Every structure is written in structure tokens, then in C-alpha cells.
Amino acid sequence: MNLCKTVKITCAAAAFLLAGCAPLGPDFKAPDTDWLAEWEPELYGQLQQDPAALNLSQWWTRLNDPLLNNLMLKARLESPTMRVAGLRILESRAVLGVASGLYYPQVQQVSASGAYVGQKRGGGTYRDFTSSDAAFNLGWEMDFWGRFRRSVESADAAYFASLANHRDVQVLLSAQVANLYFAIKTTLQRIEIAQSNLALQRRSYEITEQLFTQGQDSELDLQQAKAQYLSTQASIPGLKLALQQQRNALGVLLGRAPNDLPELADIDSKLPQLDAVSIKDIPTNLLLRRPDVRTAYWQTAAQSAQIGIAKADLYPSISLFGTIGWSGNSLKATNDVVSVAAGPSVSWDIFNYGRLKNNVRTQDARLQQALEAYQMTVLNAAREIDDAASRVAQTQASQQILDDAVEAAERSLEIATRRYQEGYSDFQRVLDAQATTFRQSDHAITNRGDHIAAIISLYQALGGGWQEAEIDNVIPQSLRELMAERTDWGNLLEEPLHAPTDTSSTTTSPSTAPEQGNNP
Incomplete structure (x- = not known):
């Protein structure tokens, strides 16, 4: 009875002390980004704030391209990069389970x-x-000094970081798929322009060759026409090489082998006419919601808890x-x-010869590195938004000029051809006009492709293109079944994923810090 009483008293005292002892180490606070309050990005009128605007989670649907929508869906389901990001979420859940298990005996x-x-003795006994x-x-x-509580806190923040990283992978993947898709369409249109000009130049070359053979024209016109024709012809293989490389790159994003993109069998070269980007919220708020910024935030929170873990070893x-x-x-x-x-x-551990104290210092230095990395992530995010908006504005301004230049070049070619046919000018004027028309047409379509890429970059810079992670879309069912055959995962392969609580504050502790939704 005395023993049982002693055990009860000891356990009660331990529970009381445990409840009253705060964990060692600093409580995490959101990194200071006061400069954002006064930041006014040079958006050059490209962003239209509209409370009724659709959110950016599926910004590509604004382009009204069913083929692109289909490729986006398949990329999210089949991309190896997405699977790796999903498996990291699963890994972080298991690590969180390891840390939580420390609460128990x-x-x-x-x-x-x-x-x-057995022994055998004399006499047979x-x-x-x-x-x-x-x-x-x-x-x-x-957990008298909060070692285990800090371990769970760190693992919890690392789990949230893996969720944010999964969102960041979605943002990057969406931008890459869209960029490659429209790069393919742009290259197809450049090939069409080159082939159209090639046909025109071949006709000129044949005419000059016929005139030279009949003695009605000089060899100079013949060789110049031939050189221009061959130069245009030589540009087409390079464009076809770029087209093949773009297709292969898109195939990799979809987890496909080279030349395995039947979805592009009927693709055309038509490029969309894009309007200005409309958003619901101001760019500063969108910046803080970017998945890479949130990832850096939670990584910093996870490292902050490591200081408390290290300090507990001193006691x-x-x-x-x-x-x-x-x-x-x-x-x-x-x-x-x-x-x-x-x-x-x-x-x-009394005689540790400074090992434990230096470990605390090491973790503190790593925290400061994480804080600096967070600040750098925010600065880069601001730069990317400003650069993308500026690029959208400049490519848009250039497009009208280039379209006017193409129109002028085509008119010049028409006049030069008629004057040559009427004998008022030599053939060199025709060749110059043909070269100018080809060059200006190629520049115009290249700039149009750059403008689309700039808008895609702006959507990416604003953090658009991610959706909430669900266990079914994070890890495909077939992969989960394979892993379940190999290892007993319990309920981790089926349980819903729990995201951080969404609040309006950005200065709370890791357990309640915001993880804003993708709802610009």
C-alpha cells in the first residue's frame, strides 16, 4: 500500500510540475516585413483590382483553351514532381507521429x-x-523542460511547410505547363511564317533564275535571291528542333517518354488575345500568401522550436x-x-565540455539564417511581381508597334514588287522588302509569345495556380496501394490532410499562424 501511495503521489506531483512549466526556448513570432506596408509595386496598370474577379487557383481557365485545361489536369495527376511533393507530406506526417509518440512512456x-x-551422476542417477x-x-x-512539446511544435511546423511546398510545386508546374504549351504554339506559328515566306522567296528565285537563263537579268539578282531563299530555308530546321525540345520538356512535366503526347496531335498555332490581369486583393497580400513565402515561414517556425529542444539538454x-x-x-x-x-x-549531463551550449548556439544561428532566408524570399517575391508586371506592360506596348511594322513591311513588299514588274526599280528592292517582311513578322509573333509568357509569369508571381491538397490528389490511389503492400502505414494513407487555421493575423505562433487560401 505504501508503494502504491508513493507512486500516486509522485505521478501527481510530476503532472502538476509538467503543467506549470513553460517550454524552454523562444516562442516563434512572424518575421518582420514592415516595409511591405509602404511598398507600392510598379504595376504599370496591368493589375485591375476587382472584388468580383475569379480567384487565381485555376487562372489558366481564363484563357478559354480546353486543350490547355486538359494538360493541366493530367500534369497534376501524372507529374513525378507532384508525386515527390506529395510523398514529402506523407513523410512529414510520419515524422510528426514520431514526435507525438514521445509524450507517452x-x-x-x-x-x-x-x-x-540436467546432471548425470555415478550409478546412473x-x-x-x-x-x-x-x-x-x-x-x-x-517533459519537464518542454523538450517533447518543442519537438512536436517543430514537426508540426515542418508538416505545414510540406503542405506549403506542395502548393508551391503546383504554382511552378502550372506556369511551366502553360509556358511550354504556348511556346509550342508560338514556334508552330513561326514555322508557318517561315514556310510562307519561303514559298514567296522560292517563287522570286525561280523568276530570277528564268530571267538569267534567258539573258534578261544579271547573275547578281539570281545569287541574291538564291541566298535569301536558302537563308530562310535554313532557319526552319532550327525552329523544328526547338519545337521538338519543347514537346519533350512538356512530356517530362507529364511524366511521359519523348514523343508520347497524343494530346498535341491536333494543336493549332492560334495564340489568344489576353486582357489585363484582374485580381481580388492587393499585391502585398497576395505576396504574403505565396506558397514559397509560406514554406519559408513554416521552415523558420520549425527551426525556432529546435532552440528549445537544444536548451532542454542543459537541464x-x-x-x-x-x-x-x-x-x-x-x-x-x-x-x-x-x-x-x-x-x-x-x-x-553535467560535464559536457560546452557541447550542449554550443548546440544551442548552433540552433540559434540556424534560426537567424532561416529568418534571413524568409526575408530574401519575400524580397524576391516582390521583385518577381514587379518584373512580371513591367514585362507585361512593355511587351504589350511593343506589340502594337510591331503589328504596325508588319503592316508597313507587307505594303512595302507589295509596292516594290509592282514597281519591279513595271520596270521602275531593280530586283534588290524586292529582296529587301521580302527580308524585312519576314523579319518583322517573326518579331511580331515572337513578341506576342513573350507577352503571353509575361502574363503567365505574373500569375505565377502572384502565387496563383494551387488548390488545397487532399490525400486523393496528393498521392494517387495506385501508389498508395503499392506502399501499403510494402509497409504498414496504418491510417496515414487515408486520413484527411489538416491545413493550418486561416486567420487574418500573421504574427501568431506556429500552431495558429495563418495559411491563407488561394483566393486573391
Whole structure:
């Protein structure tokens, strides 16, 4: 009775002390980004704030291209990069489970042993006896200094970081698929322009060759026409090479082998006419919601908790232990023995020669590095938004000029051809007009492709293109079945993913810090 009473008193005291002791180390606070309050990006009128605007989670649907929508869907389902990001979420969930398990008794051990002894003596007599014992040991290190709480806090933040990283992969993948898709269409149109001009130049070359053969024209016109024709012809293989490389790159994003894109069999070269980007919120708020910024935020929170873990090693470890044992043998002269032991234990690494203190310093330095990395991530995000908006504005301004230049070049070619046919000018004027028309047409379509790429970059810079992670779309069912056959995953392969609570504040602790939705 005295033993049981002692154990109860010890456990109650430990629970009281545990509840009243705050974890060591700093409580995480959101990094300071006060400069964002006064930041006014040079958006050059490209962003129209509209409360009724659709969110940016599927910004590509604004382009009204069913083929692109289909490719986006398949990329999210089939991309190896997306699968890796999903598996990192699963890994972080398992790590969180490891950290949470430290709250329970760390030692739960059952041991048993037995022995048999046989002896043969003189006269043929034989004597034997057996002995056996069993014990159950239980040890629980109390989280007196918050070591385990900080471990769970760190693992929790790392889990949220993996969710944010998965969103960041979605943003990047969406932009890459769209960029390659429209790069393919742009290259197809450039090939069409080159082939159209090639046909025109071939006709001119044939005319000059016929005139030269008949002695009606000089060889100079013939060679110049031939050189221009061959130069245009030589540009087409390079464009076809670029087209093949773009197709292969898109195939990799979809987890396909080269030349395995039947979806592009009926693709055309038509490029969309895009309007200005409309958003619901101001760019500063969108910047703070970018998945890469959120990833850096949670990584910083995870590292902050590591300081408390390191500091806990400086203090004594207080544990409760208990043992129930039994031993017996076949000898009648002795009785079976049952033993019970329980009580507290203290261990303290006193002579660590500065190792533990330097580990605290190491974790603090890593926290400061994470804070600096967060600030750099925010700065780069602001730069990318401003650069993308500026690029949209400049390519749009250039497009009208280039379209006018194409129109002027085509008119110049028409006039030069008529004057040559009427004998008012030499053939060199026709060749110059043909070269100018080809060059200006190619520049115009290249700039149009650059303008589309700039708008895609702006959507990416604003953090658009991600959707909430669900276990079914994070890891495909077939892959989960394969992993379940290999390892017992319990419920981790089926349980819903829990995202952080969405709040309006950005200065709370990691357990309640915001993870704003993709709802610009």
C-alpha cells in the first residue's frame, strides 16, 4: 500500500510540475516585413483590382483553351514532381507521429528468460531442474523542460511547410505547363511564317533564275535571291528542333517518354488575345500568401522550436520508472519470487565540455539564417511581381508597334514588287522588302509569345495556380496501394490532410499562424 501511495503521489506531483512549466526556448513570432506596408509595386496598370474577379487557383481557365485545361489536369495527376511533393507530406506526417509518440512512456519492455540444467551422476542417477523469470519495465521521461512539446511544435511546423511546398510545386508546374504549351504554339506559328515566306522567296528565285537563263537579268539578282531563299530555308530546321525540345520538356512535366503526347496531335498555332490581369486583393497580400513565402515561414517556425529542444539538454532529465518481475524454479526448497519497484530517476549531463551550449548556439544561428532566408524570399517575391508586371506592360506596348511594322513591311513588299514588274526599280528592292517582311513578322509573333509568357509569369508571381491538397490528389490511389503492400502505414494513407487555421493575423505562433487560401 505504501508503494502504491508513493507512486500516486509522485505521478501527481510530476503532472502538476509538467503543467506549470513553460517550454524552454523562444516562442516563434512572424518575421518582420514592415516595409511591405509602404511598398507600392510598379504595376504599370496591368493589375485591375476587382472584388468580383475569379480567384487565381485555376487562372489558366481564363484563357478559354480546353486543350490547355486538359494538360493541366493530367500534369497534376501524372507529374513525378507532384508525386515527390506529395510523398514529402506523407513523410512529414510520419515524422510528426514520431514526435507525438514521445509524450507517452518511452520504455515499455517485456523480458523473459528460462534455463534447463540436467546432471548425470555415478550409478546412473539423473537429476535436472529448471528456472525462469519474467519482467515488465516501464520508463517515462517527463517533459519537464518542454523538450517533447518543442519537438512536436517543430514537426508540426515542418508538416505545414510540406503542405506549403506542395502548393508551391503546383504554382511552378502550372506556369511551366502553360509556358511550354504556348511556346509550342508560338514556334508552330513561326514555322508557318517561315514556310510562307519561303514559298514567296522560292517563287522570286525561280523568276530570277528564268530571267538569267534567258539573258534578261544579271547573275547578281539570281545569287541574291538564291541566298535569301536558302537563308530562310535554313532557319526552319532550327525552329523544328526547338519545337521538338519543347514537346519533350512538356512530356517530362507529364511524366511521359519523348514523343508520347497524343494530346498535341491536333494543336493549332492560334495564340489568344489576353486582357489585363484582374485580381481580388492587393499585391502585398497576395505576396504574403505565396506558397514559397509560406514554406519559408513554416521552415523558420520549425527551426525556432529546435532552440528549445537544444536548451532542454542543459537541464536534468526527470523520469519515472517501474518494474514488475517474477522468478521461479523447479526446486522445492525455494519459492517463486514476485518483485515490484517504482520511483523517480534523474540524469544530468553535467560535464559536457560546452557541447550542449554550443548546440544551442548552433540552433540559434540556424534560426537567424532561416529568418534571413524568409526575408530574401519575400524580397524576391516582390521583385518577381514587379518584373512580371513591367514585362507585361512593355511587351504589350511593343506589340502594337510591331503589328504596325508588319503592316508597313507587307505594303512595302507589295509596292516594290509592282514597281519591279513595271520596270521602275531593280530586283534588290524586292529582296529587301521580302527580308524585312519576314523579319518583322517573326518579331511580331515572337513578341506576342513573350507577352503571353509575361502574363503567365505574373500569375505565377502572384502565387496563383494551387488548390488545397487532399490525400486523393496528393498521392494517387495506385501508389498508395503499392506502399501499403510494402509497409504498414496504418491510417496515414487515408486520413484527411489538416491545413493550418486561416486567420487574418500573421504574427501568431506556429500552431495558429495563418495559411491563407488561394483566393486573391
